Amino acid sequence: MVFASYIVFWFFALYGLNPLASILLSTGILFVIGYYLLRFVLNPSIEHPEHQLTSTVLITYGLALLISNGETIGWTGNYRSLETTFSLGNLYFGQFGIPIVNILVLVMAFAATFGVYYFLYRTDTGLAIQACTQDRDAARLSGISFRKMAYLAFGISTALAGTAGALFILNHVVYPAVGLSLTVKGLTVIVFGGLGSMTGALVGGLALGVIEAVATTVLPSSLQDVVAYVILLIVLIVKPTGMFGKKFFFPK
């Protein structure tokens, strides 16, 4: 996701491309990256089940480190941010002023969520992907190529990360290490909302955002990230399936 933020930044800085347009760009680029990543690099982790857990987790963690360190080497660790014509404007509702950027981000985030929902539940390909999760062999027997669906699904998830990255840089400073805390927060949202549930992700995201906002006023600044970790742990211990989690995702 941070990589996507960098893409948007450089396109803006070097070519003056309007960040809104580059949202599509970064989403697209990351889809392609994700699709081929799973296909060529991560494939062994699908195919060798005895090492599956550790290998998947460690390879992806390794890749994450690779990317973030690569960014440090290539683009230095300096903080980057965007300044555009609309980044400073506010919209006023009576007494409350909300920055336009935030509203934009909210709208785009919802749009992306609905887009994925529509794809997953209302198109044949989407239903095919769901079939693969529910029962891999039955899906294959029905003529669905598990392999291709896996690539597609992974591609979509990286594409969404691309969108998120583009949205992120509209509002925040970006530097290579920002990925770690964001990854954890993402994990927390997913676990909190429940794996495999889109409503859960939505609710989880909003909930975490609110809780964090409250916590920032109460806690000292160095403890900020702790909030996400603590929530994560509490959820894992008390109700690992999260709020809306589908049962078949949970390993015994």
Add this chain to the structure above:
Amino acid sequence: MPFSYRRNKQLIYTLVILGVIGLTPLVTHSYVESLLILILIYVAMTQGYNLMLIQGDLSFGPAAFMGAGAYTVALLVHYGVSTNPVLNSLLGAGVAGVVGFVLGFPLLKLRGIYFAIGTLGLAEIIRLVILSTPSLGGGQGIIVTTFIQSFNQDIFFYAIVGITAAFTVFSHVIFKSRLGLALAAIKDNIEAAKSLGVRATPFRLLGFSLSGALIGLVGAFFAYYNGFVYPDNVLSLGISFTILTIAFFGGESTFLGPIIGGFAVVLAEQIAQNFILQGYQVVLAVLLVIVFLVMPGGIVGTLTGKAPLINPIRGLMNRKRAGH
């Protein structure tokens, strides 16, 4: 039961290597010695960490135990409670073990990826809490000792060689004991183990705490050797990741693995640090990715034939033809 040399090959090799290393002070001092001390610190921690891998639990938090041991020592010295190094180190190991026990309780209800995430979360929480608590040193850390290292480096050297050797023997003993068998059974198939009367959670808890205590002892050693502790040098995620990389690159759950992996990884890191100023940890990531793409058994696993190389190119071509 007589000690069979053939069946305990790896243990022998490891001890021999350690013995050779142990002769170093007779030949040279300072730089090479301090490098070896660094390597052995990691090797020892990885040996302790291997215990976790024997039971099949992937943990992202070994640094938390190192920190527990190190900070216990640091606090004991700082608040003047006790200055005996041996006693403090043992207490450090003890505290780390207790931490493992206490934290393990809720965590070990989880398995697989959830457990891994949980350990990551806990390790980071511990680090951030200590970072924010001035009385525990906060971001500045605590000075443990003002020894001038170079005077006593030989003592530290022999100590760490001894610790590493002891850990290796200890893991070996555990591995062959009933505890070890139980843990291996749990790793293979938890349901089968349970049905044979092996209660998973107590054994995993024991393994987790023991592993933590071992790592904590090394942490305590580090506190004395380095002279001061602060969150980034004993509790950071980078340390956990290095231990993980060593464990898997060398060969998970093997005895020779941590030493070979330790040398390879730490040396690679040092070299990379010389050439690439920022972001040199890329090298770790690369090693790790290589392991899982090509050598899932790590170096030792591949050499002993337990886990053959995966040929990624053949894998690609097969997929195109077989098509599923």
